[in-house]
Amino acid sequence: MNRKKDVFLCIDIGGTKTSFMLIDQDDKRLFYQKIPTYGKLGIEALAKRIFDELQSESENYKILEIAISCPGPLDLINGRIINVATTGWKNVPIVHIFKKQFGVGALLINDCTAAVLGEYHYGAGRGYQNILYMSVSTGIGGGIVMNGQVYEGKSGNSAEFGHISIERDGKVCKCGNVDCLELYASGSAIEKIYYTLTGNRMTARDIAVAAKSGDVVAKKVYEEAGTCLGIAINNLNKIFDFEAIILGGGVMESYELLEPSVKEVLEIRNGTDIQIKLQQLGGKQGLYGAGYYMRQERIKRNSVNHCVETGNKVWEQAL
Numbered sequence: 001m002n003r004k005k006d007v008f009l010c011i012d013i014g015g016t017k018t019s020f021m022l023i024d025q026d027d028k029r030l031f032y033q034k035i036p037t038y039g040k041l042g043i044e045a046l047a048k049r050i051f052d053e054l055q056s057e058s059e060n061y062k063i064l065e066i067a068i069s070c071p072g073p074l075d076l077i078n079g080r081i082i083n084v085a086t087t088g089w090k091n092v093p094i095v096h097i098f099k100k101q102f103g104v105g106a107l108l109i110n111d112c113t114a115a116v117l118g119e120y121h122y123g124a125g126r127g128y129q130n131i132l133y134m135s136v137s138t139g140i141g142g143g144i145v146m147n148g149q150v151y152e153g154k155s156g157n158s159a160e161f162g163h164i165s166i167e168r169d170g171k172v173c174k175c176g177n178v179d180c181l182e183l184y185a186s187g188s189a190i191e192k193i194y195y196t197l198t199g200n201r202m203t204a205r206d207i208a209v210a211a212k213s214g215d216v217v218a219k220k221v222y223e224e225a226g227t228c229l230g231i232a233i234n235n236l237n238k239i240f241d242f243e244a245i246i247l248g249g250g251v252m253e254s255y256e257l258l259e260p261s262v263k264e265v266l267e268i269r270n271g272t273d274i275q276i277k278l279q280q281l282g283g284k285q286g287l288y289g290a291g292y293y294m295r296q297e298r299i300k301r302n303s304v305n306h307c308v309e310t311g312n313k314v315w316e317q318a319l
């Protein structure tokens with residue numbers, strides 16, 4: 001009888017899609033799948049569906065542990081979701097739910113932290129020590145690596161770039177702040193602004209297609225979004241002095257529409273060269289980063305004989 005191979009399960013939960021991947025102890029990727037999140041059905045249902053999808057692999061692989069990348073804000077100490085606006089999840093013990101479903105230990109990581117770790121170690125951030133990764137899709141998020149270390153902030157919920165104010169128009173954001181970047185440059189903002197100007201409801205991707213086909217309004221909407229992104233990037237770079245800014249997320253598939261205005265803002269306002277690069281992991285940043293994070297946590301834990309309980313930080317208290 002063949003011995004089952006020991007593997008880790010990395011999961012990247014998004015508002016609409018959830019992807020998961022099995023990796024072995026040498027970081028070799030063995031299985032990848034993407035499914036709809038169906039947030040309204042709840043986390044238990046999502047955990048069960050991932051479990052069921054992996055049944056076909058269960059003859060070959062034995063899952064040792066799970067790393068879950070999830071949008072925040074999260075309570076990493078207790079392995080809980082505080083609030084995920086896109087799915088309506090509030091105060092959910094996500095680590096406990098996955099642990100119960102799979103019967104193995106699990107840890108939670110902020111999706112922005114996972115994404116920046118992925119690009120830093122495996123993608124466009126390789127070779128640098130100080131990078132910003134900004135993901136622009138339905139919303140805007142990202143992460144920061146400073147001196148070779150991901151910056152997590154006091155609670156692991158740092159780098160909420162989508163919610164820094166870049167204007168003073170007084171547009172109220174769902175986060176409670178006003179004039180957040182997300183209201184001007186995210187995929188949903190592009191859709192909303194285009195609809196306001198034309199009365200046509202289209203996806204950001206279709207608006208990009210229209211812009212490339214000569215739709216003047218569509219082109220202008222992307223240009224304005226680029227200007228706002230440039231302002232935000234410039235502000236962040238003034239604080240951190242990055243070696244490279246890495247842009248990812250669905251909206252960046254149309255980067256050529258944003259690039260002239262992003263660069264114009266940076267040239268006018270910055271004066272020094274800012275290296276801008278596009279992501280290289282095609283939306284798998286979160287999975288790669290979650291896998292990396294888990295291996296690092298295991299190394300730390302094994303070195304002091306910690307045991308696996310709920311939540312990655314709890315391990316440190318479970319001696």
Ligand SMILES: [Zn+2]
Pocket residue numbers: 162163164173174175176177178180182
């Ligand atoms: Zn906001």
